[in-house]
Amino acid sequence: MGTVAGVPGADLFETLLPQSELARAVGRFDGDVCDLVQQSVRAAERAFGELDACDALLDRATAQGRALAEDLGRLAAVENEQDIPCLLDALKQLADEVQRSEETRRLLTRILGRGEPEARWTAPVPHLSEEQLPPVPSVYDEKPAGSVDQPGGPELMAGFAPRLEAAHAERIRQTSSHLLATVRRMAGPELADPAFVHESLVEADLTFELWRRCLADRRLDLD
Numbered sequence: 001m002g003t004v005a006g007v008p009g010a011d012l013f014e015t016l017l018p019q020s021e022l023a024r025a026v027g028r029f030d031g032d033v034c035d036l037v038q039q040s041v042r043a044a045e046r047a048f049g050e051l052d053a054c055d056a057l058l059d060r061a062t063a064q065g066r067a068l069a070e071d072l073g074r075l076a077a078v079e080n081e082q083d084i085p086c087l088l089d090a091l092k093q094l095a096d097e098v099q100r101s102e103e104t105r106r107l108l109t110r111i112l113g114r115g116e117p118e119a120r121w122t123a124p125v126p127h128l129s130e131e132q133l134p135p136v137p138s139v140y141d142e143k144p145a146g147s148v149d150q151p152g153g154p155e156l157m158a159g160f161a162p163r164l165e166a167a168h169a170e171r172i173r174q175t176s177s178h179l180l181a182t183v184r185r186m187a188g189p190e191l192a193d194p195a196f197v198h199e200s201l202v203e204a205d206l207t208f209e210l211w212r213r214c215l216a217d218r219r220l221d222l223d
Contacts, residue, residue, distance in 0.1 A: 065187025168218035
């Protein structure tokens with residue numbers, strides 16, 4: 001009978017349709033048993049072919065996801081706020097394509113009696129909030145009583161400006177690093193995990209908005 005995906009045909013058919021089920025099926029089958037066997041094996045071959053297609057799609061999506069992550073890193077490095085949303089949308093579309101393929105995989109594995117596919121990713125998605133970022137220093141927290149126009153005021157402001165700039169730079173660095181790390185963790189075989197992908201996409205959107213606020217705060221304070 002030959003083999004299907006390395007499994008002898010007879011063994012494959014026994015796996016797909018045990019003898020007790022075969023006896024019931026034959027009782028309802030108008031053709032001969034050989035024809036039934038051939039049809040069942042052909043169905044199994046198609047199922048294994050679909051599983052191979054799911055694997056191929058996941059491999060392609062993984063490569064594309066990693067390329068998108070690299071593009072994101074370049075855009076964040078030059079603070080390109082305009083193009084990153086398009087990149088995140090492309091990542092969401094890629095994730096949707098993988099999820100449709102994985103639904104097919106889950107259906108086929110049940111049909112073939114393999115149960116549910118193993119979970120590919122179980123680690124939690126790290127989150128970043130504004131409260132976790134270093135605070136922006138305020139001159140009002142440090143200057144002596146009175147205005148900065150009093151003696152000593154200009155010196156205080158001269159020392160304060162570099163610290164203010166450094167604080168904004170660190171907030172921007174942390175948010176962009178977290179955004180890139182979130183996308184990189186998701187853009188791999190983990191694309192097959194729907195819960196992980198959904199949480200990662202939400203985190204990426206929230207982090208992108210936090211990064212934009214940090215850029216706006218820096219412009220407000222330093223420009």
